[in-house]
Amino acid sequence: SILAVIFDLDGVLVHTDQYHYQAWKRMADEEGIVFDESAGDRLRGVSRMESLEVILEKSSRTYTSVEKEALAEKKNGYYRELLDRLTPEDAAPGSCEVIAACKQQGTKVAIGSSSRNTPVILERLGLLHLFEAVADGNEIVNSKPDPEVFLLAAKKLAIDPECCLVVEDAEAGLIAAKRAGMKSAAIGTVINSLTAADYRLHRLEELTAVIWG
Ligand code: B16
Ligand code: MG
Secondary structure (H helix, E strand, O other): OOOEEEEOOEOOOEOHHHHHHHHHHHHHHHHOOOOOHHHHHHOOOOOHHHHHHHHHOOOOOOOOHHHHHHHHHHHHHHHHHHHOOOOHHHEOOOHHHHHHHHHHHOOEEEEEOOOOOHHHHHHHHOOHHHOOEEEOOOOOOOOOOOOHHHHHHHHHHOOOHHHEEEEEOOHHHHHHHHHOOOEEEEEHHHHHOOOOOOEEEOOHHHHHHHHHO
16 A cells, blocks of 8 residues: 655646756756757756756757866756746646645655755745755755665665655656655656656646555
């Protein structure tokens, strides 16, 4: 049975996936690197430096690690400018209701995100206090598709991985959930992915039916 739900953050509880895209696009344009929507989907759930590597695949020149750090830093600055605009209104539709329903049923809720900006985002959305555990990019060595962030969330909750359900918008995240031995629910464009998710959600509100039938 499902005792805990581990929510991915970007692309699930808040549409900061668009902000990531815009910030990378701004950086890529400045560098004269081609960057389009299809590359955008490959950035979901993977770390900042790994995202940069995906973008640099389209570059004609090579970058030193010092230059790469600077580009990632620049992108993060652009991204933080966009995050400054976040308010509680920006929580994805249904997210507050779904979290409240879980809590009412005694199902624990946690965050499992690759983002180092997780604390800032949860604070701005006014959601931080709702989670029993937050595991994010600041605390892990390997990001999704490695299961580390989800296993850390389960450990913080003191719940066995097989009793956790992960909600994800990324291919990398679904793979990570599987490797962690957890159940998964896919939402967003990833519902059409070939990776087996246990459930596919068109809207976050459908989650309660998945958990309590
Ligand atoms: P940051 P998630 C991920 O968050 C994003 O999906 C991914 O696009 C981003 O590169 C990664 O966080 C790192 O974010 O630059 O803020 O540390 O989907 O795992 O919540
Ligand atoms: Mg995500």
